[in-house]
Amino acid sequence: MQELFNYFVNHKSALKKRHLPKSVAVQLKRLTRHQRDRLKLQLTETAKTLDELDKSQAIDWLQTCTQLINEHAFHFNRVFFSPGNEIKNEIKYLLEHAHTSVDLCIFTITDNELAQKIKVCHKRGVKVRIITDDEKTTDNGSEILKLAKAGIPVKIDHSHYHMHNKFGIIDERIAITGSFNWTYTATKHNQENLLATSKFEIVKQYNDEFERLWDSLFTF
Template sequence: MQDLFNYFVKRCDSLLENEVPKSITGRLKRLNRKDREALKKMLIEKGKELEASGHSHVISWLETSITLINEHAFHFNRVFFSPGNDIKNEIKTLLDHASQTVDLCIFTITDNELARRIISCHKRGVKVRIITDDEKMEDNGSEIAKLAGAGIPVKIDHSHYHMHNKFGIIDGKIAITGSFNWTYTATKHNQENLVATTKFEIVQQYDEEFNRLWNELFELKAGQ
C-alpha cells in the first residue's frame, strides 16, 4: 500500500483521473476495504501537511485521489448453481487469480482438477491453508493426502461428528460459501449452490471463524 500512497503523493501537482496506468488501477482493485480506508486516511493526513505548507490545489488533488480509490474498489456479489460447470469454473477462476492467501474450510475434496489448482496456488507462492473432515479424507478419491504431501498445511477434526463447513476466503477479500462440495458429483449431478462475495463484514466473519478453527484443530502430517 505504501507504493500506492507514494504514487498519489508524487503527483500532488498533476494527478488526472484519465492518466492513471492500469498497473495502479489494478493494485487499487486488489485492496480490501480495510486497506482502502487506511490509504484514504494516509492521503488525508498528507493533504493536511501540504495545505499547512501552503501547497496549492491540495483539495482538488485529494478529491481526485479519493475518487480514484472509490471508483476502482473491487465489489463482487454473485450466486452460482449446479449441476453444470458454473460453480467449478468460478472456483477455478478465483484460485487462478489468488495472489496472497487461500484459506479453504471444505468438508471433502475429491475433484482432482480443483486439487491441482490448489497446488498451483501453493507452488506460485500463495499461502494456502486447508481445514477438512477427518473421516471424509479417508474416502476413496480424496485429494487431501496429495495436498498435504505437496506441502500445503492441512488441519482436521477428531470427532464423531463432521467438520461440515464448505467455505473459503481468497486474498482476505472474497468469501465463497454454499452447499457445494468439491467433488465431481456436486458438479455433474447434484443441485448445489455457491455464493461469492466481497462484502467486508461477511468476509471478515468467515476469516475469523477460519482462524478460530485453525487454532483449535489438529495438523495433518504428510504421509499420515
C-alpha cells in the same frame, strides 16, 4: 501500497482529469479494505503538510484521491449453480488469480482438477491452508493426503460429528460459500449453489471463523 501513495502525491495535476493509468487502477483493485483505509489515512495526513497547496486545494486533492480509490475498489457479488461447470470454473478462476492467501474450510475434496489448482497456488507461493472433516480424508478418491504431502497445511476435527463447512477466503477479500462440495458428483449431477462475495463484513466473519477453527483443530 507505497507506489500508489507516491502516484497520488506526485501527480496532483493529472488527478484532476480523473483518469488513472491502467497499472494504477489494477493496483487499486488488488487492495483489501484495510489497505484502502490505510492509504486514505496516509493521504489525509499528507494533505495537512502540502506546502505547495493552499487549504482549499489540499481538500480538493484529498477528495479526488478518495473518490478515485473508492471508484476503483474491488467489488464482486455473484451466485453460481450446478449441475454444470459454472461453480467449478469460478473456483478454478479464483484459485488461479489468488495473490497472497487461500484458506479453505471444505467438508470433502475428491475433485482432482480442483486439487491440482490448489497445489499450483501453493507452488507459486500463495499461502494455502485447508480445514476438512477427519472421516472424509479416508474416503475413496480423497485428495487430502496428496495435498498434505505437497506441503499444504491441513487440519481436521476429531469428533463424532462432521466438520461440514463449505467455505473459503481468497486473499482475505473474497469469501465463497454454499452447498457445493468439491466433488465430481457436485459438478455433474447435484443441484448445488455457490456464493462469491467481496462484502467486507461477510468476508471478515468467515475469516474470523476460519482462524477460530484453525486454532482449535488438529494437524492432519
